[in-house]
Amino acid sequence: MPFFLYLLGLAVFAQGTSEFMLSGLLPDIAADLQISLSAAGSLTSAFAVGMIVGAPLMAILSLRWSRRGALLTFLVTFLLVHIVGAVTTDYGVLLATRVIAALANAGFLAVALATATAAVPPNAKGRATSVLLGGTTLACIAGVPAGALLGELWGWRSAFWAVALVSVPAVVAIVWSVPAGGGRDSAVGEPSARGELRALRSPRLVVTLLLGTLVNGATFCTFTYLAPLVTDVAGIAASWVPAVLALFGLGSFVGVGVGGRLADTRPVPLLVTGGVALLIGWAVLALTAGSPAATVALVFVQGTLSFAVGSTLIAQALYAATGAPTLAGGFATAALNVGAAIGPWWGGAALTLGFGYRGPVWVSVLLVTLALTTGGVAGAVSRRRTAKINDRRPVVTTRLPGSP
Structure with missing residues (x-):
């Protein structure tokens, strides 16, 4: 892998830390800005909406720029709004910075995926994708706990300063390391919004994005409510919750690594086997959540499976839309964030309906079941269509010399 991908x-990593770190900073933000906790929680929702809307829009906008120029524009914007967020005392300004940061994050990730896959051989998209997604999983393992620790020691603003600081070497690295063309694939030529949008009509791509939404929805449905499941159902002390969350992050890091190794060579076996194992794992977690040992073990296993399957689906989206590398990355980013939004919402609905803290886990079971069903139906339709095409082809017979 080219060094600049790392x-x-x-x-x-910095962007993933920014996206997830607010979960441990909201009470301090609410107290400092003298707003309600629900208003502070809107900062998280604003970021999620910005990611969903911004991914395809920023990807289209970036088509007019070189990839290095787009990466620098998005990353510098991301850095600057975190500085503004760190110094502002106005809730409205802070809310605006979260939206702008999400737009920049979405645009950066879309262009980075296109840059990474264009800089490697055509059969190495999965490995290139895993390098970038490794930054997100490391954010879950180290970035988010570090942000919470900084917030506890020096206030929530220090976490914003830290994100801006970590972004600086990445800016310098892009200037010095990313090729001027950003690794643009010469075989594809200069991209256009119209040309890339046409390439997005692939049924395979649509199904892949839908599967990514469902799988990621299942992941974040349970992950969002993992803390009360661990404490109230498994009976684990609250002081161990950060360690359990970090264990899930460690599993996700392992899963991205596994996905990167197999997504290019054996994607279908990985998706089928991993999807079935993921379904079984969520069901077993829902049934055995009262056991601390089983819960801790399954947290790691499910983190591994979720991100192995999820990262493979992202790679397959890029394979399915080789004529739209930037927009495919943008729509893949949007699909994952739609899942990250609907999963917790459905999990919350299960809690409201009185299903208890096991309820979100059963919702994860339902979402993975829908994913497996959708994938199975899509595969059957594709095979039937291929068979019909083969049946319509004329049979060509070759007569040997001297034959009647």
Whole structure:
């Protein structure tokens, strides 16, 4: 893998930390700005909406720029709004910075995915994708706990300063390391919004994005409510919750690594086997959540499976839309964030309906079941269509010399 891909992963690490770190900072933000906790929680929602809307829009906008120029524009914007967020005392300004940061994050990730896959051989998209997504998983393992620790020691603003600081070496790295063309694929030529949008009509791509939404929805449905499941159902002390969350992050890091190794060579076996194992794992977790040992073990296993399957689906989206590398990355980013939004919402609905803290886990079971069903139906339709095409082809017979 080209070294500059790991430097792009550093930027993704900073952005992932920013996206998830507010979960441990909201009470301090609410107290400092004298707002309600629900208003502070809107900062997280604003970021999620910005990611969903911004991914395709920023990807289209970036088509007019070189990839290095787009990466620098998005990352510098991301850095600057975190500085503004760190110094502002106005809730409205802070809310605006979260939206702008999400737009920049979405645009950066879309262009980074296109840059990474264009800089490697055509059969190595999965490995390139895993390098970038490794930054997100490391954010779950180290970035988010570090942000919470900084917030506890020096206030929530220090976490914003830290994100801006970590982004600086990534900016320098892009200037010095990313090729001027950003690794643009010469076989594809200069991209256009119209041309890339046409390439997105592939049924395979649509199904892949839908599967990514469902799988990621299942992941974040349970992950969002993992803390009360661990404490109230498994009976684990609250002081161990950060360690359990970090264990899930460690599993996700392992899963991205596994996905990167197999997504290019054996994607279908990985998706089928991993999807079935993921379904079984969520069901077993729902049934055995009262056991601390089983819960801790399954947290790691499910983190591994979720991100192995999820990262493979992202790679397959890029394979399915080779004529739209930037927009495919943008729509893949949007699909994952739609899942990250609907999963917790459905999990919350299960809690409201009185299903208890096991309820979100059963919702994860339902979402993975829908994913497996959708994938199975799509595969059957594709095979039937291929068979019909083969049946319509004329049979060509070759007569040997001297034959009647």
